Amino acid sequence: MSAGVFSWWVFLCAIGAANICAWSITAAVLRRRQTTLCSESYWICRWQLVLSAVYVFGCAFRSAVPVFDVPRICLFDTWLSSVVVGRSIATFAEVCFVGQWALMLRQSARVTGCSTARVIAPFVVPLIVVAEVCSWYSVLTTSNIGHVIEESIWGLSALLLVASMFAMWPRCPANWKPAIVAGCVAAIAYAAYMFFVDVPMYWTRWVADEASGRQYLTIAQGVLDVTERRVVSHRWEDWKTEVVWMSLYFSVAVWISISLIHTSLRTAPPRERVSLLRS
Numbered sequence: 001m002s003a004g005v006f007s008w009w010v011f012l013c014a015i016g017a018a019n020i021c022a023w024s025i026t027a028a029v030l031r032r033r034q035t036t037l038c039s040e041s042y043w044i045c046r047w048q049l050v051l052s053a054v055y056v057f058g059c060a061f062r063s064a065v066p067v068f069d070v071p072r073i074c075l076f077d078t079w080l081s082s083v084v085v086g087r088s089i090a091t092f093a094e095v096c097f098v099g100q101w102a103l104m105l106r107q108s109a110r111v112t113g114c115s116t117a118r119v120i121a122p123f124v125v126p127l128i129v130v131a132e133v134c135s136w137y138s139v140l141t142t143s144n145i146g147h148v149i150e151e152s153i154w155g156l157s158a159l160l161l162v163a164s165m166f167a168m169w170p171r172c173p174a175n176w177k178p179a180i181v182a183g184c185v186a187a188i189a190y191a192a193y194m195f196f197v198d199v200p201m202y203w204t205r206w207v208a209d210e211a212s213g214r215q216y217l218t219i220a221q222g223v224l225d226v227t228e229r230r231v232v233s234h235r236w237e238d239w240k241t242e243v244v245w246m247s248l249y250f251s252v253a254v255w256i257s258i259s260l261i262h263t264s265l266r267t268a269p270p271r272e273r274v275s276l277l278r279s
Helices: 005-034 039-064 083-112 117-140 145-171 174-210 219-228 238-268 269-276
Strands: none
Touching: 005 039, 005 238, 039 083, 039 238, 083 117, 083 145, 083 219, 083 238, 117 145, 117 219, 145 174, 174 238
């Protein structure tokens, strides 16, 4: 294994382990706070914790066993490195991650009365399900056009989140505003990366494939291919195009997932306040 690839893989593994520790500490914090939260707030925080667990542990697995989906490149010759395993875990994890955002928007809309957030919240998860279908199309057929659509949908979803947070800003409690500012900055940066880096990269790959007359796989052929074929490579040249997005995805994106649990905890009204309002 080249020094560059080995160092990157060690970094990914360390980040994955640290993220699991951070999630475990967050779970302990929620257990300690249970008695101070009303049942509804605890239910929301609990679901945030469960959805985050799928994303955190899924990303930790993919950090330890990285796979470059379309060319079927992996670091280890094991069935755990097959594209069908990695892509299945990624799909489930990403839907859960977006579920965290939808849950946060739904609760925020109820508290602030923001109609924009209320309208957008139900559409976030279905949008990402469509993106996942496009991702699977690209992975199975090896045509990057599906990735172009997938990443465009992810970028659009981030902008919808920004629109929701802007709309609720005038109505939100003061203690929410730092989290909203951080969320807007992260979502805008993510959308910029999608539209100015990721989407053009996949578009360039697709145009090059079309120009060379590349023959794509059928869906049936692709199912067999992702199940059986693994191209083991330890060369930096084969991995360098994936290093930036994987490093950010398995670190910053996971931190955002965990932070959503803390945001739910921080913005949840105390049990006493809820009881007083209801009385």
